[in-house]
Amino acid sequence: MSVTLALGCAAPSTDVNPSNAARRSGFEDMGASTQAMQRDDSGNPAMLWVREGEQLWARSSPDARACSSCHGELKSMRGVAGRYPAYDAHSHRPVNLATRVNLCRERHQQQRPWAAESNELLSLEAAIAMQSRGLPITPSRDRRLVPYRERGAALFSQRIGQLNLSCAQCHDERAGLRLAGSVIPQGHATGYPIYRLEWQALGSLSRRLRGCMTGVRAEPLAHGSVEMVELELHLMSRAAGMAYEAPAVRP
Ligand code: HEC
Ligand code: HEC
Incomplete structure (x- = not known):
């Protein structure tokens, strides 16, 4: 270059x-x-991740509650992505949306956090971010x-x-x-x-x-x-x- x-x-x-x-x-x-x-949207490849994120949002397992069981519909995340990063009082530092999702995974689902850039994390991030589409940052x-x-x-x-x-x-x-x-x-x-x-x-x-x-x-x-x-x-x-x-x- x-x-x-x-x-x-x-x-x-x-x-x-x-x-x-x-x-x-x-x-x-x-x-x-x-x-x-x-x-x-029908030509935007990112929508494949959004669809995956929508499924993950509602998925529960024997040892973990679904995101939706606490948060309700994905629509409840309207405007959230547009105001991140945010301060997390528990860890005394700001976190971005991906880390916020992983904090729920650890604290509220008792699961290991997903790796950075993993499909699961990106899919949920995309599905949540989509709820802020068109809204001002x-x-x-x-x-x-x-x-x-x-x-x-x-x-x-x-x-x-x-x-x-x-x-x-x-x-x-x-x-x-x-x-x-x-x-x-x-x-x-x-x-x-x-x-x-x-x-x-x-x-x-x-x-x-x-x-x-x-x-x-x-x-x-x-x-x-x-x-x-x-x-x-x-x-x-x-x-x-x-x-x-x-x-x-x-x-
Ligand atoms: C040498 C010039 C150069 C420097 C220095 C540089 N960038 Fe970039 N940046 C680019 C170019 C070129 C693109 C677009 C690449 C493309 O589309 O292929 C880009 C893309 C971006 C985008 C994506 C914008 C979008 O529309 O999604 C962001 C955000 C960004 N840069 C932030 C930064 C930050 C923060 C730094 C400092 C750590 C930085 N850049 C340093 C040249 C630079
Ligand atoms: C057991 C309930 C519970 C589950 C399950 C849960 N969360 Fe949360 N979530 C919370 C609570 C409570 C908060 C508020 C911050 C805190 O106390 O951790 C929160 C905060 C958030 C926020 C930040 C919202 C904001 O307005 O800043 C996001 C994003 C989020 N959760 C995403 C998820 C995702 C994605 C999942 C599934 C992978 C999930 N949560 C699972 C309870 C839960």
């Missing part, structure tokens, strides 16, 4: 900072056929999240990796320019979990972020780590008010 070269040619930006210009979902930067795939206002969110914002602007680039240098300063053939999006986390054509699978926001970290040759943060959740908190507040579009499709 000729990252340095492409960036070296990039013109200094004027009005592409999402904080002071119109914010734009990555959906807008995609080709027409990829957009059509996301728009039509509304970050939690819990005061306990403030220091975490601030650290996430700092990390977003910090140069990382052998390429010595920050998230902001691409997603605020160079959004809309091309990098190795693809348009650099503003980097809004409006559609997670997403079906990514490159993965040929569903994946979480942290998987996407790990991809960007590897792209600048930085050691990627671990799934569910506090630092990863801090970054996710910042991304969601940066996208506050934008419509949730999960499960999205991305190139």
Whole structure:
């Protein structure tokens, strides 16, 4: 990937900072056929995971109550994905939606947590996220999240990796320019979990972020780590008010 070269040619930006210009979902930067795939549920491969998640939601076993036995219909999760990560008082830290689901699995179902990016976890995440589709992203206002969110914002602007680039240098300063053939999006986390054509699978926001970290040759943060959740908190507040579009499709 000729990252340095492409960036070296990039013109200094004027009005592409999402904080002071119109914010734009990555959906807008995609080709027409990829957009059509996301728009039509019958053509969106992510719906396979949603259907699986709907079944898991209602499934009980001799030693575990179903999610639905405590929470009722999936509809009860309306708006939930759009306000995560949230603070978990038991573990005294913020958690993302995947970790929240696993906490229920451990605390309320007495089962071992599912592995990060496992089909079960992604399926439930997708089915829950779908209940926030079309709703505005509304970050939690819990005061306990403030220091975490601030650290996430700092990390977003910090140069990382052998390429010595920050998230902001691409997603605020160079959004809309091309990098190795693809348009650099503003980097809004409006559609997670997403079906990514490159993965040929569903994946979480942290998987996407790990991809960007590897792209600048930085050691990627671990799934569910506090630092990863801090970054996710910042991304969601940066996208506050934008419509949730999960499960999205991305190139
Ligand atoms: C025995 C009851 C019980 C079961 C079974 C259960 N949960 Fe929960 N869940 C809770 C309670 C209680 C909370 C509130 C937080 C807490 O006390 O842990 C919660 C919170 C949540 C939240 C956060 C909601 C919010 O508004 O922030 C999600 C998401 C969730 N559960 C998903 C699931 C999923 C998915 C399953 C099945 C894999 C599940 N839960 C199984 C009782 C349960
Ligand atoms: C060298 C430039 C570059 C850097 C640095 C970079 N990214 Fe990205 N990022 C991209 C490109 C290009 C894409 C789109 C890839 C594609 O669609 O093929 C992307 C995609 C994303 C997306 C997905 C947006 C969507 O529509 O779903 C998010 C979120 C994101 N990046 C966040 C980050 C964060 C957080 C960092 C810092 C840890 C970061 N990126 C660092 C170039 C970069």
